[in-house]
Amino acid sequence: MNSRKIGSAGFGIAALLGAFIFSVAWIIAVCGDASWVLGENTISDLGVSDVQISADLFKYACIITGVLFAIFGIGKAIFEKKANCASGIFTIIAALALIAVGVYNKDFGNGNAHLFVAYIFFLFTAIAAILSGYGDYHEKKTIPTAITVVAFVVGLFAYATCSLALAEVVIVVCILIWAAAQGVKLAMEKA
Amino acid sequence: MAMPKKMVAGSAVGLFGGIIALAVMAATWDGTLDCIVKVGLDMLVSVSFFAAAGTFMKYSPVQGSTMVVLSALAVAFTLVALIYGAMSIGFGLVLIVLGIVAILCAACPTVTSWVDANRRV
Incomplete structure (x- = not known):
C-alpha cells in the first residue's frame, strides 16, 4: 500500500516539474529575445529565434516537458480509474506531440510538420x-474539478476570440496550471 | 441538521459578486451598440455569480459536487471578461477573489454533504 502511494507521488511530481521547467524556460527565452512581443508572436517563434539560447531553451523545454508529461500521463493511466485513466492516455499522446513540437520547429520543411504536431x-x-x-466531478474531487473548469x-x-498569438499564450498558461493541479492531485492520491 | 455557516458565506459572496458585476456592467454601457459585447460579458459574469449564490441557498437546485462547477464558471467568466477588457483589473481581481471564496465554500465536505442530504428530503 505504501509503495503504491509513493509511486503515484512520483508521477504527480513529474507533472509539477514539467510545468515548472517549461514556465522558467519560457520566461528566460522571452527575456533573451527582445523582439518577441506578447500577443504578436507565438511561443513557437521562440523556437526559430535569432537568439540561439532562446531557440535552444524552447526546443529543450518542449522535449523535457514532453517527457515529464508523458511520465505523468502514464501515472494517471495506471493509478486512476475510468475517465481519469482515459485522460492519462490522452495526456501521453499530447506529451509525445509536445516532444515533436520541440524537435520539428517552424523552419523544418515548410512548417506543416510543426503546425500538425502543435495542433495534435x-x-x-x-x-x-x-x-x-468529468472524472474528478464524478469522484467528487472538487478543487481539481474547479481548476479544470476554469482553465x-x-x-x-481565448481560442474562439483572440488572435492566434495571444490565444496560444493563454491556452499554454491554462495547460500548465491544469497539469500542475492534476500533478498535485496525483501526488496526494491516497493508497 | 442546521445549515452550515459556509452555505451562508457562499451565498453572500455570490450575491455580492453578482451585484458588483452588475454595477460594472452598467458602468461599461456607453450609450452605443459598440460596447454590447463588453456589456454582455459583464452580464454573463453577474449572472454566473448569482447562479453560484443560488446553489448555496436552502433546497439547492443542484447536487453538492455541481456547486463547485458553478462557482468555477463564475471565476472563469470573470477571467474571460478581464482578457477581453470588459472590466477593469481592480474589479476583476475583486471578483476573482470572491469567486475563489465561493469555490472554497462549495468544496467543503460539510457543505456538499448537507446539500446532498437536504435535496433528498
Whole structure:
C-alpha cells in the first residue's frame, strides 16, 4: 500500500516539474529575445529565434516537458480509474506531440510538420482536460474539478476570440496550471 | 441538521459578486451598440455569480459536487471578461477573489454533504 502511494507521488511530481521547467524556460527565452512581443508572436517563434539560447531553451523545454508529461500521463493511466485513466492516455499522446513540437520547429520543411504536431498537442490536451474534469466531478474531487473548469473555459474563450498569438499564450498558461493541479492531485492520491 | 455557516458565506459572496458585476456592467454601457459585447460579458459574469449564490441557498437546485462547477464558471467568466477588457483589473481581481471564496465554500465536505442530504428530503 505504501509503495503504491509513493509511486503515484512520483508521477504527480513529474507533472509539477514539467510545468515548472517549461514556465522558467519560457520566461528566460522571452527575456533573451527582445523582439518577441506578447500577443504578436507565438511561443513557437521562440523556437526559430535569432537568439540561439532562446531557440535552444524552447526546443529543450518542449522535449523535457514532453517527457515529464508523458511520465505523468502514464501515472494517471495506471493509478486512476475510468475517465481519469482515459485522460492519462490522452495526456501521453499530447506529451509525445509536445516532444515533436520541440524537435520539428517552424523552419523544418515548410512548417506543416510543426503546425500538425502543435495542433495534435492542443487537441489531445483539451480532450485529456475534459476527461479529467468529468472524472474528478464524478469522484467528487472538487478543487481539481474547479481548476479544470476554469482553465478549460478560459482556454476555449481565448481560442474562439483572440488572435492566434495571444490565444496560444493563454491556452499554454491554462495547460500548465491544469497539469500542475492534476500533478498535485496525483501526488496526494491516497493508497 | 442546521445549515452550515459556509452555505451562508457562499451565498453572500455570490450575491455580492453578482451585484458588483452588475454595477460594472452598467458602468461599461456607453450609450452605443459598440460596447454590447463588453456589456454582455459583464452580464454573463453577474449572472454566473448569482447562479453560484443560488446553489448555496436552502433546497439547492443542484447536487453538492455541481456547486463547485458553478462557482468555477463564475471565476472563469470573470477571467474571460478581464482578457477581453470588459472590466477593469481592480474589479476583476475583486471578483476573482470572491469567486475563489465561493469555490472554497462549495468544496467543503460539510457543505456538499448537507446539500446532498437536504435535496433528498
